[in-house]
Amino acid sequence: MASTAHRIRAIQALGAFRRDALGLFEDVARVPGGIAVTRAFGRELVFITHPDHVVHVLRDNHRNYSKDAPIYRVARPFLGNGLTVSPGGDDWLHRRRLVQPAFSRAALTGAARITEDCLADVAGHWTATALAKGTADATGLAKGTVDATGLAKGTVDATGLAKGTVDATGLAEGTVDATGLAEGTVDATAEMATLSMRLACRILFGAELDERTAEVAADLRLVCDHVAAFLARPFPPLVVPTPADRRFRAAMRRIRATIAALVAEPRTELIAGLVADGESGGSTREQVADELLGLFFAGHETQGHTLAWCWQLLATHPAAQATLHDELEAVLGGRPPALEDLPSLPYTRQVVDEAMRLYPVVWIMMRRAIGADTIGGHPIAAGSLVAWSPYAGNRHPDVWKRPGDFWPGRFDDPGGTGAAYHRHSLAPFGIGPRSCPGSNLALNQACLTIATLAQRCRVAPVHDGPVGADPSLTLRPAEALRLRLTSW
Ligand code: HEM
Numbered sequence: 001m002a003s004t005a006h007r008i009r010a011i012q013a014l015g016a017f018r019r020d021a022l023g024l025f026e027d028v029a030r031v032p033g034g035i036a037v038t039r040a041f042g043r044e045l046v047f048i049t050h051p052d053h054v055v056h057v058l059r060d061n062h063r064n065y066s067k068d069a070p071i072y073r074v075a076r077p078f079l080g081n082g083l084t085v086s087p088g089g090d091d092w093l094h095r096r097r098l099v100q101p102a103f104s105r106a107a108l109t110g111a112a113r114i115t116e117d118c119l120a121d122v123a124g125h126w127t128a129t130a131l132a133k134g135t136a137d138a139t140g141l142a143k144g145t146v147d148a149t150g151l152a153k154g155t156v157d158a159t160g161l162a163k164g165t166v167d168a169t170g171l172a173e174g175t176v177d178a179t180g181l182a183e184g185t186v187d188a189t190a191e192m193a194t195l196s197m198r199l200a201c202r203i204l205f206g207a208e209l210d211e212r213t214a215e216v217a218a219d220l221r222l223v224c225d226h227v228a229a230f231l232a233r234p235f236p237p238l239v240v241p242t243p244a245d246r247r248f249r250a251a252m253r254r255i256r257a258t259i260a261a262l263v264a265e266p267r268t269e270l271i272a273g274l275v276a277d278g279e280s281g282g283s284t285r286e287q288v289a290d291e292l293l294g295l296f297f298a299g300h301e302t303q304g305h306t307l308a309w310c311w312q313l314l315a316t317h318p319a320a321q322a323t324l325h326d327e328l329e330a331v332l333g334g335r336p337p338a339l340e341d342l343p344s345l346p347y348t349r350q351v352v353d354e355a356m357r358l359y360p361v362v363w364i365m366m367r368r369a370i371g372a373d374t375i376g377g378h379p380i381a382a383g384s385l386v387a388w389s390p391y392a393g394n395r396h397p398d399v400w401k402r403p404g405d406f407w408p409g410r411f412d413d414p415g416g417t418g419a420a421y422h423r424h425s426l427a428p429f430g431i432g433p434r435s436c437p438g439s440n441l442a443l444n445q446a447c448l449t450i451a452t453l454a455q456r457c458r459v460a461p462v463h464d465g466p467v468g469a470d471p472s473l474t475l476r477p478a479e480a481l482r483l484r485l486t487s488w
Contacts, residue, residue, distance in 0.1 A: 005033065005035040005036060005037045005046070005378045006028075006031040006032070006033070006035065006036040006037070007036070007037050007038070008036050008037070008038045009038065010038050010039055010040040012038075013038040013040065013045070014040065021364070021389075021471045022363070022389065022391050022392070022469065022471050024047075025047065025049070025364075025388070025389035025391060025392035026391075026392045026395065028047040028049060028392065029049040029392040029393065029396050033050075033376060033377075033378075034048065034049035034050040034053070034376070035047065035048055035049075035050075035053070035375065035376055035378050037378070043381075043383050043384060043385060044380075044381055044384040044385070045384070045385045045387065046375070046378070046380060046384055046385065046386045046387070047387055047388065048375060048376070048386060048387075048388045049388060049389075049392055049393055049396065050376060050393075051393065051399070051424045051425055051427075052376070053375050053376050053388075054388055054393070054424065054427075054431065055424050055431055055432075056375055057367055057375070057386055058367075058430060058431040058432040058434065058435075059431050059432030059433075061373060062432050062433055062434070063088075063370075064369060064370050064371055064373055065088075065367035065368065065369060065370070065386065066087045066088045066367060066368045066370055067085060067086065067087050067088055067092075067366075067367065067368075067434070068087035068088075068368050069366040069367055069368045069385055070366070070385070071364065071366050072084075072085040072087075072366070073085075074227070074230060075227060075473070077252070078223055078226075078227045078252070078297070079293065079294045079297050079298070080289070080290030080291065080292070080293035080294040080297070081287065081290045081294075082095060082287070082290045082291035082292075082293065082294035082295070083095040083096060083098075083099060083291060083294060083295070084294040084295075084297075084298045085294065088434075092434075094282065095291065096437070098273055098274055098277055098282075098283075098291070099270065099274075099291070099295065099437060100437065101269045101270055101273055102203075102204060102268070102269070102270040102295070102437075102438075102441075103437050103438060103440065103441060107269070107270075108339075108440055108441060108444060109339065110203075111199075111203045111441055111444070111445070112338070112339035112444055112448065113339075114199065114202045114203055115199060115203075115444065115445050115448050115449070116336060116337075116338060116339075116448065116452075118195060118198055118199055118202070119195075119336070119448060119449060119452040119453070120336065122191065122195055122449075122452075122453065123336070123452050123453060123456055125186075126186065126453055126456060126457045126485055127456050127457065127487070129184060129185070129186055129457075129485050130184065130456070130457045130458075130485035130486050130487045131487060132183055132184055182462065182482075182484075184484055184485060184486075185462050185482050185483060185484050185485065186482070186483055186485060187480045187481065187482055187483075188307075188308050188311040188312065188315075188459075188481040188482075188483050189304075189305075189308045189476070189477055189480050189481045190480065192303075192304045192305075192307035192308045192311070192449075193217065193300075193304040193305075193308075194213065194217060195304070195307070195449065196299075196300040196301075196303040196304035196307065196445075197209070197213065197216065197217060197220070197300045197304070198213065199300070199303070199445060200295075200296050200299045200300035200303075201296075203268075203299075203441070204268065204270060204271075204292065204295055204296060204299065205262045205267065205268060205271065205292070205296075206267030206268040206271070207262055207267060209258075212258065215254070216254075216255065216258060218251075219251035219252075219254050219255050220251075220255065220297075220300075220301075222247060222248065222251045223248060223251050223252060223255070224301065224472065224473050225472075226244060226245075226247075226248040226251075227248075227473055228472035228473050229244075255293070256289060256293070259289050259292050259293055259296070260289055262292070263275060263285075263288055263289055263292065270295075271292065274288045274291055274292070275288060295438075298436075298438065299438055299441075299442075301361075301473065301474050302361045302362065302442065302474055303442055303445060303446070305359075305361045305474050305475065305476045305477070306352070306355065306356060306359075306361050306442070306446060307446060307449055307450075308476070308477055308481055309355045309356075309358070309359040309361075309477065310351060310352060310355040310446065310450055311459055311481060311483060312461075312467055312477060312481050313351075313354070313355050313358070313406045314351065314450075314454065314459055315459040315460055315461045315481075315483050316406075316461055317406050318460075320351065320406065320408055321454065321458065321459070323347055323408075323409075324347055324348060324351055324408075324450070324454050325454060325455065325458075325488060327345060327346075327347045327348060328345070328348070328451055328454060328455040329455070331344045331345055332451070332455060334455070336452055336455075337447075337448055337451040337452055337455075338448075339444060339448070341451070342444065342447050342448070342451075345447065345451055347408060347409075348447050348450055348451050348454075349443070349447055350408035350409065350410075350411045350412075351408045351450060352443065352446045352447055352450060353408070353411060353426065353428075354406055354407065354408040354410065354411070355406075356426070356428035357394045357400075357426050357428070358394065358395070358404075358406060359391075359469060359475055360390040360391055360394055360428045360475060361428075361474040361475045361476070362390065362428070362430070362474065362475075363389055363390060363391045363469075363471050363474070363475040364387065364388075364389050364471070365387070365388055365389075365390070365430070366385060366386065366387045367385070367386050368383065368384070368385055368386075369381070369382055369383065369384045369385075369386060370382065390427065390428065391469075391471075391475065393425070394425075394426065399425050400425070401413075429442070455488070456487065456488065457485045457486065457487060457488070458485070458486045458487070458488055459483045459484070459485060460483065460484045460486070461481075461482070461483060461484070462482035462483065462484050463482065467479060467481060
């Protein structure tokens with residue numbers, strides 16, 4: 001069958017990928033038919049965009065498409081040789097069944113309680129930060145009045161911070177602390193990364209990392225940066241390890257040692273099931289550790305960046321933030337949200353969905369065709385690689401009305417969602433048998449986080465101007481997201 005797909009020269013495609021990978025996928029989305037082809041490293045690389053084509057690969061003909069593709073192979077030493085990067089087949093099915101207990105209804109309820117508990121700490125810190133900032137004037141309160149939290153001026157709130165005082169760090173307004181943060185501000189990227197890591201540890205491993213959190217966070221950052229730099233290079237690594245390679249390996253050794261200690265003393269049903277499988281010969285000790293490593297990365301890196309994007313979008317859209325706050329006030333009336341409240345908070349969920357539409361953290365996916373196939377009339381040879389980017393699909397003007405706008409209410413407007421066009425237009429957790437098993441866990445955590453903190457604090461950007469998206473291992477903000485907090 002003759003191909004009508006748009007052809008790109010390999011040198012052009014690789015250059016464009018290195019310079020602006022998101023732009024490359026957006027350009028492909030605009031070619032007629034939404035399919036472009038290049039030839040690289042002796043095989044065809046097919047770029048697709050249309051939801052029908054993605055559904056074909058991920059669901060309708062999923063047995064013909066393996067995850068044995070370069071982006072997952074490269075990630076194996078880092079993500080662990082587990083479920084997330086398993087090529088497919090019986091190995092994948094065995095692993096998928098093993099992790100299922102972590103996502104049962106009972107497990108989700110337990111995870112929500114842990115989330116509520118961790119959020120109480122973050123809420124205390126954010127409230128203290130908001131109160132410390134600008135003290136008298138930031139809230140616009142006159143002497144002797146009380147604010148929305150019911151605190152009179154000169155009184156002390158639950159965090160022990162008096163209104164009109166500076167916080168425990170002793171920082172006066174207008175100064176910055178050792179982390180470079182101005183009084184009254186937070187680094188939302190770092191805050192959400194730490195929260196997500198703590199949640200992943202407690203939920204998956206039944207452990208609090210506490211004193212090791214900072215070290216593990218630094219190691220994870222180093223590892224993510226190293227792998228991202230590696231992915232951006234179109235050639236194999238040098239045989240002689242560079243200092244950066246050595247730092248990466250040392251960080252991986254420390255992370256693996258932490259995981260090994262957790263496996264030695266199983267505290268969750270998930271770990272107990274994996275260890276039992278190992279003892280019955282289903283997997284090696286190394287595979288058990290790899291599985292946990294993969295789940296830990298898959299769970300916390302995605303979650304942290306999704307939440308950071310939510311805050312960035314809310315901070316730059318005060319009207320959406322006010323609508324959100326109105327919903328939270330009406331439903332919760334000042335008390336912290338619980339899992340049972342989430343069905344009554346539709347706008348909160350829409351904020352999260354809209355953030356995932358504009359900034360899908362899993363921004364690229366790839367499969368290898370096992371046998372020959374046809375996609376959208378284009379012949380696919382066995383061994384071809386098929387790649388697509390939800391980032392480009394989620395901003396396609398044929399699918400979404402006002403695609404570049406942050407408009408959570410679009411999900412109440414059938415024309416705005418693209419739902420009439422395709423029910424899989426928005427699929428931040430993937431589609432079909434290999435879709436994300438952690439989707440409900442992730443959504444519960446995200447909605448509880450936004451509801452808890454947005455009810456107490458109003459967020460605004462410290463610096464004006466757009467924040468770029470860095471298509472790294474996941475789609476992360478290109479710079480630290482500094483937010484100014486004030487009490488509602
Ligand atoms: C906002 C948060 C999250 C997003 C956006 C997300 C997104 C995704 C996507 C798109 C896939 C499919 C990738 C593909 O088909 O190539 C996936 C797979 C996966 N995710 Fe998530 N995820 C999130 C959170 C989590 C959490 C919390 C966990 C576990 C604790 C998790 C565990 C996994 C695993 C194990 C897979 C591989 C499943 C398989 O291959 O069968 N994810 N995720």
